[in-house]
Amino acid sequence: MTARTQKLFVKSYGCQMNVYDADRMADALGAEGFSTTQSADDADVIVLNTCHIREKAAEKVYSELGRIRKAAQEAGRRPIVAVAGCVAQAEGAEILKRSPIVDLVVGPQSYQNLPELIAKARAGERPVDTEFAVEKKFEALARPAMRPARAPAVSAFLTVQEGCDKFCTFCVVPYTRGAEVSRSVAQVLGEAERLAGSGVREITLLGQNVDAYHGEGPDGRPWTLARLLERLSEIDGIARLRYTTSHPRDFGDDLIAAHRDLPKLMPYLHLPVQSGSNRILKAMNRRHTGAEYVELIGRIREARPDLALSGDFIVGFPGETDADFEDTMAIVEAADYAASFTFKYSPRPGTPAAGRAGQVPDEVMSERLARLQARISERQAAFQRSLVGRRLEVLVERAGRHPGQMGGRSPYLIPVQIESCDAAPGDLVEVDVTGAGANSLFAAPAGGARGAIPQLAEATA
Incomplete structure (x- = not known):
């Protein structure tokens, strides 16, 4: 009798790196005969791949664990339950004490050990693996994926760097992901070539501090x-x-210079600033001023005039005054963002800012956040309207919701709905933008589908 295929369910929270890590967990367990499932109800192994950036992250994990426990009891099942990611790194064995349903805890640098940890859990142990063995993780990433084939993807994430040495006073990343470590060039190229061979057309390189990449080259x-x-x-x-x-x-x-010289490098840059106030930037240990940030953006745009910018902002950092917040509003104008991500400050245990005096009342943070979000939304809408009437190249990703419609992604990451389009996923099509919605563009084909970009072929010939 053929053994039943084991099923794996992974629920990821937070950043794109967790999405990437979830896929690599599936790779590691695919070699052991696991297939992925979209439901925890029929899974043999459930992994919560957690994020520790936002406030009360651990509490949300325990709440989710309670739901899993209840569902399993009602169904008369007992899957292996693992907590992975940054909450696992921060909480460690405490998770086992607080939640009896958890069978194992694994940090973000150790998930390549999942097969061994699951075997220990099935033998009655409750293992905890939260060592910062990043090099071993990268060695595991260098091996080809062995899970059952899935539908080919058009775009993919590729981790090239992990950890951060900056120690911003609000951030837990140095404590949960460790110091900056980069994969070797050979490892990155090997994975990129495998992705290209599987039909991937667009790769996003990931890192907590990706422009600090310093991987070993062939030389x-x-x-x-x-x-x-x-x-x-x-x-x-x-x-x-x-x-x-x-x-x-x-x-x-x-x-x-790469933004100027590499046609394949898209004209969209996410470059967080967090605050426009020099006083707050210093308190955050960002080690740059608002003027230096704006000057850098100017240099990048001089090299790539069509570049669109997004950023991150934290509102209500301890000690932030009305004047400090107005400096943030001013930098939004100076930087001319096409989009941004905004957050209220939340104290993370163990970070220097968590215990500082001058914590800003929540109602003040909420009012400032609403003002900032309204201004950024105006900027985003204006940028998207500026694209109407322009010709853009779109990477087709999937069929649209209506007959003859295809969905894709612009160079600026904005979703595009293309009418009367006969292109296939993976094709690059030139379109004329006909309209802008709240979160997407509408377009019509300008010249049909094509599988390669002539100017790129010339650049790499």
Whole structure:
């Protein structure tokens, strides 16, 4: 009798790196005969891949664990339950004490050990693996995926760097992901070539501080992110490159030049600033001023005039005054964002800012956040309206909701609905933008589908 295939369910919270890590967990367990399922109800192994950035992250995990426990009891089942990711790294064995349903805890640098940890859990142990063995994780990532084949993807994430050495006073990343470590150029290229071979057309390089990339090159010397992007642009089949998230202090001249010289590098940059106030930036340990940030943006835009910018803002950092907040509103004007992500400050246990005096009342933070979001929404809408009437190149990703409609992604990451389009997922089509909605563009084909971009072929010939 053939053994039943084991089923894996992974629920990820937070950043794109957790999405990437979830896929690599599936890779690790695919070699053990697991297939992924979209429901926890029939899973043999349930993994909560957690994020610790926002306030009360651990409480949300315990709430989810309670729901899993209740559902399992009602169904008369007992799946293996694992807590992974940054909450696992921060809480460790405490998770086992607080939640009896949890069978194992694994940090973000150790998920390649999942098969062994699951075996221990089935043998009656409750293992905890939260060591910062990033190099071992990267070695595991270098091996080809062995899980059952899935529908081919058009775009994919690729982790090239993890951890952060900046120690911003509000951030837990150095404590949950560790110091900055970069994958070797050979490892990154090997994975990128496998992705291209599977039909991926667009790759987004990931890192907590991706522009600090310093992976070992073939010559034994560290390569910068710009040099890595140049080499990745030579891979046949890859038509688009992106990267996230960057820190202003690590944005070198060669990376600015890459935006000028590499047609495959998309004209969209996510570059967090967090505040426009120099006083608050210093308190955050960002180690740059608002003026330096704006000057950097100007240099990047000089190299790539069609570049669109997004950023991150924290409202209500301890000690933030009305004047500090007005400085933030001013930098929104100066930077001319196409989009941004905004958050109320939430104290993270163990970070220097958590115990500082001058915590801003929640009602004040809420009022400031509403004002900031309203202004950024105006900026975003204006940017999207500015694209109406323009001709853009769109990467087709899927069929649309209506007959003859296809959905894709613009160079600026904005979803595009293309009417009367006979292109297939993975095709690059030129479109004329006919309208702008709240979160997407509408377009009509300008010249039909094509599988390669002539100017890119010339650039890499």
